[in-house]
Amino acid sequence: MIILGVLAVLIAAWNVDWRDWLADTTRHHLSFGAAIALVPLWMLQAGVKEGLEVHFLGLTTLALMLGWRMGLLMSSLSLLLITFFGFESWSTFDVNLLLGVVIPFSFSYLVFLLTYSYLYRHLFVYIFVAGFLNAALTISMKTLIFSGFMVWSDQYNWQTVLDNYLSVLPLLLFPEALLNGMAITVLVVFKPHWMRTYLDRDYLINK
Structure with a gap:
């Protein structure tokens, strides 16, 4: 898993216009600020x-x-930081990178x-579909693939995962969607130039 995760990060890094x-x-401040903001979250x-x-x-907010x-680079940096601080184990870094960052982040950007x-x-499609609904779908997908991995790797049986992990998902959907939806709304209104995926000419002008 570490190979796939690192490969995805390297592909992302290779295609960035670093100059x-x-x-x-x-962009420096925005990128690193976004990475740091994920750490306490x-x-x-x-x-x-x-x-x-x-x-x-x-x-989802980071993707947009x-x-x-x-x-992807900044969310991987966030994972590296919380692992360094001891909130995640280095032994599970490969799983967290691939299943917790690369796949859900790529899924969110695909949506x-x-x-x-x-x-x-x-504008409302951008906020409510690409932001609000997208965030709910992303956390659902991440939770499901983690559940499948836990069962597949024999760390827990399906009933344990269902009772202690999947059962919490309905409680996370709306708060995750609301958190991202509100953040995206505030950014679009007050700092639209910070949003790489948003342009007034696409979503606002002549609508």
Whole structure:
């Protein structure tokens, strides 16, 4: 798993225009600020069984702010930081990287691309579908693939995962969607130039 996770991060890093990024101080602050903002969010974990902890993701906001390449790099940095601080184990870093960052983050960005390509480009579509609904779908997908991995790797049986992990998912859907939806709304209204995936000409002008 570590090979797949690191490969995805390297592909993202390879395709970043580093010369342009290094020349823009605002993008430095925005990128690292977004990565740091995820750290306390991911530190707030709750769970009954070891390895079955739940927390809010915030990945949808990061995907819409930074795009796939830089967003994946910064969310991987967030994971590295919380692992370094001891909130996650180094022994599970490979699983957390692939199943907790790379796959759900890529899924969230894919949902945005689908909404951009096939739905009417309107501000409310961006906020409520690419943001609010997307966040709920992303945390659902992440929870499901983690559940499958726990059962497949024989760490827990299906009933234990269902009772101690999947059963919490309905309680996370609306708060995760609301958290990301509100963050995206505030950013679009007050700092639209911070949103790499948002342009007034696409979602607002002549609508």
